[in-house]
Amino acid sequence: MKMNKAKVEEKQEIGKTKFTKEIEEFIPPAHVSTDMYDIEATSGDLSLLSKYHYKFKQDYQATHVVRPGTTEELSNLMKKCREYSIPMTIRAAGSSCYSSSTPTNGGVIIDMRRMDKIYEIDANNKTVRCGAGISWLRLIEALLEYGLGPKCYPTSYKSSCVGGFVVTSGKVGIGVLKNGIMKDAIKSVVLVKTDGSVETISRNSQGDLSLDDIIGSFGIFGAVAEVELQVSSLYTSMEMIGYSFKTFKMAVEFFRILKNNDTNRPFFLSLSDKNFEKYAHWTFPSRTYFVYAVYSDDPSATSQGVSFAKDAALKLDGLGIEDWYLKEKWRNLADTELNIGRWCQNLIFQEYWVSDNRIEDFYNFYTEKISKQKYRNAFYLMSGAKGGNRIKLFGLSDIKNSREFFGIKAVFNDITINNYKNKDNLYTLGVVNTFYFLKYDPERAEYLRKLKNKLDPEDLVNSYRLVKAKMRPWRVGLLFWIAKLLY
Amino acid sequence: MNEKVSEDVKKVVTSGPTVSGMFAPDQENLVEPTSKSEEDYERCTQCGYCRLVCRVYNTTYAERDYAGGRNRILKSLKKKEIAFDKEKIIDAIYQCMLCGNCRTVCPSGIDTLEVFQTYRRTAVRKGVMPEKLQILKNSILTNKNPFLESGTDRFNWCDSQSCNEGHKAYERGAEHARKIAFGELKPSDIEEHLVGYFVGCTSAYRNNELSTATSRILDKMGVKFIVFPDEYCCGSVLFRTGLEDDAIELVHYNVDMIRKLGVNEIVFSCAGCFSTFTTEYNKFTEGDLGFELSHMVQFVPKVAKQKGLKIRYTKRTKEDPLIVTYHDPCHLGRYCNVYDEPRELIDMIEGVKLIEMKHNREMSWCCGAGGGVRALYGEISTDIASTRLDETVACWEDINEDRLKEAIETNAEVLVSACVFCKNNLHLAASQTKPDLPVIDLSQILEDCEFY
Ligand SMILES: Cc1cc2nc3c(=O)[nH]c(=O)nc-3n(C[C@H](O)[C@H](O)[C@H](O)COP(=O)(O)OP(=O)(O)OC[C@H]3O[C@@H](n4cnc5c(N)ncnc54)[C@H](O)[C@@H]3O)c2cc1C
Ligand code: SF4
Ligand code: SF4
Numbered sequence: 001m002k003m004n005k006a007k008v009e010e011k012q013e014i015g016k017t018k019f020t021k022e023i024e025e026f027i028p029p030a031h032v033s034t035d036m037y038d039i040e041a042t043s044g045d046l047s048l049l050s051k052y053h054y055k056f057k058q059d060y061q062a063t064h065v066v067r068p069g070t071t072e073e074l075s076n077l078m079k080k081c082r083e084y085s086i087p088m089t090i091r092a093a094g095s096s097c098y099s100s101s102t103p104t105n106g107g108v109i110i111d112m113r114r115m116d117k118i119y120e121i122d123a124n125n126k127t128v129r130c131g132a133g134i135s136w137l138r139l140i141e142a143l144l145e146y147g148l149g150p151k152c153y154p155t156s157y158k159s160s161c162v163g164g165f166v167v168t169s170g171k172v173g174i175g176v177l178k179n180g181i182m183k184d185a186i187k188s189v190v191l192v193k194t195d196g197s198v199e200t201i202s203r204n205s206q207g208d209l210s211l212d213d214i215i216g217s218f219g220i221f222g223a224v225a226e227v228e229l230q231v232s233s234l235y236t237s238m239e240m241i242g243y244s245f246k247t248f249k250m251a252v253e254f255f256r257i258l259k260n261n262d263t264n265r266p267f268f269l270s271l272s273d274k275n276f277e278k279y280a281h282w283t284f285p286s287r288t289y290f291v292y293a294v295y296s297d298d299p300s301a302t303s304q305g306v307s308f309a310k311d312a313a314l315k316l317d318g319l320g321i322e323d324w325y326l327k328e329k330w331r332n333l334a335d336t337e338l339n340i341g342r343w344c345q346n347l348i349f350q351e352y353w354v355s356d357n358r359i360e361d362f363y364n365f366y367t368e369k370i371s372k373q374k375y376r377n378a379f380y381l382m383s384g385a386k387g388g389n390r391i392k393l394f395g396l397s398d399i400k401n402s403r404e405f406f407g408i409k410a411v412f413n414d415i416t417i418n419n420y421k422n423k424d425n426l427y428t429l430g431v432v433n434t435f436y437f438l439k440y441d442p443e444r445a446e447y448l449r450k451l452k453n454k455l456d457p458e459d460l461v462n463s464y465r466l467v468k469a470k471m472r473p474w475r476v477g478l479l480f481w482i483a484k485l486l487y
Numbered sequence: 488m489n490e491k492v493s494e495d496v497k498k499v500v501t502s503g504p505t506v507s508g509m510f511a512p513d514q515e516n517l518v519e520p521t522s523k524s525e526e527d528y529e530r531c532t533q534c535g536y537c538r539l540v541c542r543v544y545n546t547t548y549a550e551r552d553y554a555g556g557r558n559r560i561l562k563s564l565k566k567k568e569i570a571f572d573k574e575k576i577i578d579a580i581y582q583c584m585l586c587g588n589c590r591t592v593c594p595s596g597i598d599t600l601e602v603f604q605t606y607r608r609t610a611v612r613k614g615v616m617p618e619k620l621q622i623l624k625n626s627i628l629t630n631k632n633p634f635l636e637s638g639t640d641r642f643n644w645c646d647s648q649s650c651n652e653g654h655k656a657y658e659r660g661a662e663h664a665r666k667i668a669f670g671e672l673k674p675s676d677i678e679e680h681l682v683g684y685f686v687g688c689t690s691a692y693r694n695n696e697l698s699t700a701t702s703r704i705l706d707k708m709g710v711k712f713i714v715f716p717d718e719y720c721c722g723s724v725l726f727r728t729g730l731e732d733d734a735i736e737l738v739h740y741n742v743d744m745i746r747k748l749g750v751n752e753i754v755f756s757c758a759g760c761f762s763t764f765t766t767e768y769n770k771f772t773e774g775d776l777g778f779e780l781s782h783m784v785q786f787v788p789k790v791a792k793q794k795g796l797k798i799r800y801t802k803r804t805k806e807d808p809l810i811v812t813y814h815d816p817c818h819l820g821r822y823c824n825v826y827d828e829p830r831e832l833i834d835m836i837e838g839v840k841l842i843e844m845k846h847n848r849e850m851s852w853c854c855g856a857g858g859g860v861r862a863l864y865g866e867i868s869t870d871i872a873s874t875r876l877d878e879t880v881a882c883w884e885d886i887n888e889d890r891l892k893e894a895i896e897t898n899a900e901v902l903v904s905a906c907v908f909c910k911n912n913l914h915l916a917a918s919q920t921k922p923d924l925p926v927i928d929l930s931q932i933l934e935d936c937e938f939y
Binding site: 037113114137158339341347 | 550551568572
């Protein structure tokens with residue numbers, strides 16, 4: 001991956017003086033920003049840690065934020081960056097956290113969100129072609145006019161962008177259980193590769209990259225400029241149900257029954273503990289564990305699903321949750337995770353991919369850990385399509401208490417290692433947790449590394465994601481070992 | 488979609504996350520701003536929800552320009568992670584209309600307006616002063632208006648020929664003031680409910696059609712109002728742009744002047760003056776102004792009801808009404824919660840029919856003029872030397888055009904508002920892109936009405 005360092009620096013030096021002017025020839029100057037406040041605002045993501053990665057060393061700080069508006073502008077920009085060996089960080093709404101869209105190598109932040117146009121909605125064939133930088137909310141609103149809706153989308157839809165969901169895993173969210181994951185909905189993507197060349201990639205593509213390579217690539221192979229999606233007709237009825245349970249075991253059993261009911265699959269399905277409910281809402285029901293499901297279909301299928309759930313809940317001593325609360329819950333779905341951030345200045349979280357049959361084991365391991373290290377915590381599981389789920393663990397830490405902060409991180413570290421050992425993994429990866437992936441999924445990492453070397457030999461695009469880590473596992477291990485001792 | 492299906496879908500989507508229910512301000516956890524802390528930005532979770540409603544962000548696409556981005560900058564400034572450069576920071580501070588839409592949707596309940604006005608104030612104290620702002624400030628302090636106009640020309644709009652109703656009100660005001668000054672009349676002796684019309688600088692110097700229409704409407708309704716011969720600028724621009732320290736003197740001056748006259752109720756045609764009195768004037772007098780405040784859109788329906796008056800638009804009929812759409816000015820709506828009264832008023836007018844735009848009431852799009860943006864960035868539009876500013880200005884124009892697009896989608900014949908700044912800004916955009924769409928103030932419709 002290494003190129004002659006002196007040569008790279010020489011190219012970068014030349015670039016410094018010419019670069020801005022040259023890109024302003026094909027991108028409107030208002031969208032080529034060197035304003036330090038603009039760079040600051042565009043560098044972080046929702047999590048607190050990300051900024052340490054671009055502030056830790058001056059070199060990490062980006063010098064430009066550039067906002068291409070078309071595939072052509074994007075392609076020319078990436079070609080220019082390559083010409084002068086300027087690192088690039090692709091960014092959308094920054095909702096995926098873990099510093100996944102934070103600069104780590106200086107250079108240019110490519111902000112994708114000007115690429116927010118809808119090029120075509122084909123109501124007959126139920127497809128849409130749009131810029132990857134469009135937010136889900138805008139896309140949903142536009143499709144609505146045609147009686148259509150995305151097959152699936154993340155619960156961060158109020159801010160996140162279509163391209164962001166494509167290149168992260170796109171395996172959990174609204175609609176996935178019923179309609180399949182993001183990968184199933186993609187017909188094709190237009191990718192601007194790391195050298196600036198443009199390629200349309202669909203299921204049958206024979207080039208260097210397949211659709212599978214791009215999904216979950218976290219942008220290391222280039223920027224997705226356009227996305228063509230299969231969408232579906234909007235359902236004509238929708239109902240939410242919610243039951244609370246005394247034990248985790250019963251809650252999981254109920255969850256599984258709903259998940260495996262192939263006749264009426266929920267449109268959305270989650271399981272949470274009472275802490276999550278408490279921190280996520282102003283008002284919340286009693287009891288300890290909660291399963292929520294949304295059924296959406298034609299009216300008869302919806303009511304079938306609802307009565308199926310009711311019967312199952314009865315058998316497991318599930319206590320129905322009041323209608324008014326369910327209504328709020330559904331309307332607030334996007335906010336719930338974020339609301340936890342209101343309770344502390346230093347919210348820590350980790351997202352795990354956990355297979356259906358391992359949920360209890362995961363939970364037992366987790367409760368054992370938190371019984372030893374007490375901190376304000378919350379547990380939230382969102383169903384993926386059949387087979388797996390995203391579990392998000394939260395630690396609400398006090399900004400002034402660094403021992404608590406590192407203590408919580410140490411708990412998450414143990415859980416991560418345990419999860420990998422049991423053949424599960426992390427759900428979202430970014431700069432801060434890539435080292436786990438490298439250590440515990442070496443085969444996949446090696447495959448990606450080879451591809452990356454071939455396509456991006458200078459490692460200019462989204463460096464320090466998936467194929468190279470900023471942190472060393474032994475250092476992190478040592479740090480957490482000390483943290484546990486101190487906490 | 489057939490109609491039945493479309494109805495069903497509508498029900499579904501408005502009860503769940505898909506569609507604008509997601510930004511419905513009545514959501515459980517869209518809380519009222521919980522504190523007025525100057526450092527409320529600390530509580531910003533950077534969720535990005537306000538990005539989608541920010542007209543500035545949706546024009547510039549710069550993360551710096553929406554509330555969450557600005558909050559992030561504030562956090563970094565506080566921690567001294569970035570430098571405070573009084574020149575370079577200007578755009579990061581002032582490219583915001585203070586429209587308040589971010590506040591409406593913030594799930595953390597952050598009072599973004601309070602935060603950003605404080606930010607501006609602190610910045611000014613640290614020496615930030617855009618050139619145009621300096622000129623504006625000097626003019627207000629010297630001439631008591633922001634337009635570099637002479638203070639003595641303030642009442643040129645109401646000479647007996649241009650607006651006799653205004654002229655009479657001015658004379659009544661002058662006589663009233665004289666009597667009070669010479670002790671011929673004590674405020675406590677005034678028996679009637681005395682109404683004063685606070686004209687405001689823009690209607691006095693630039694948009695006489697508003698002051699004229701207002702005077703005529705009040706006259707037609709039989710309200711014996713006065714105009715204040717000693718009125719000064721209300722200071723709205725100063726408050727919005729961080730020059731609060733200079734504005735306080737104006738607050739005290741105007742309040743004293745009005746109190747001395749024993750006026751019971753002030754009527755405003757300017758949404759900016761109205762909101763400044765409602766918020767800042769109330770704040771600096773600790774909620775004890777001593778007189779009531781009404782914008783014309785509140786005053787007219789109130790008096791019409793009291794007097795049992797009906798309103799008829801003389802240029803159209805009930806059967807063939809003028810179709811209007813109403814643009815909620817931020818200063819009436821999000822600042823003062825005045826949403827129902829203008830709609831009620833339009834409903835009262837026979838011969839006029841209201842159609843709503845998609846973004847209305849709490850979620851109304853800003854016209855692009857507020858927060859000093861027009862003053863600071865509008866005129867720089869001519870400065871072709873700076874491509875960056877050129878683009879920025881083009882963006883403001885885009886904001887206006889977008890708002891107009893919505894008006895066109897409703898098939899309205901006329902876009903009405905109740906704020907002179909909205910009217911001017913939207914009118915400017917219309918003259919360039921939609922010359923067939925008249926943009927007027929509601930008072931201009933009322934001027935052509937019969938009260939009976
Ligand atoms: C409240 C909340 C709820 C969430 N719910 C879900 C959920 O239900 N399901 C789920 O899977 N995730 C969820 N997430 C995680 C996150 O929202 C998603 O991963 C989202 O799709 C990221 O989109 P974004 O636009 O924010 O991308 P960013 O966070 O900006 O970017 C994510 C990664 O993709 C890269 N990238 C972005 N755009 C492009 C592009 N066009 N081309 C190439 N690379 C690109 C970036 O470099 C980065 O590596 C949630 C997060 C939050 C905060
Ligand atoms: S006040 Fe209006 S213009 Fe300013 S950040 Fe908020 S939404 Fe944007
Ligand atoms: S909505 Fe509120 S919490 Fe979210 S980014 Fe905007 S200001 Fe911050």
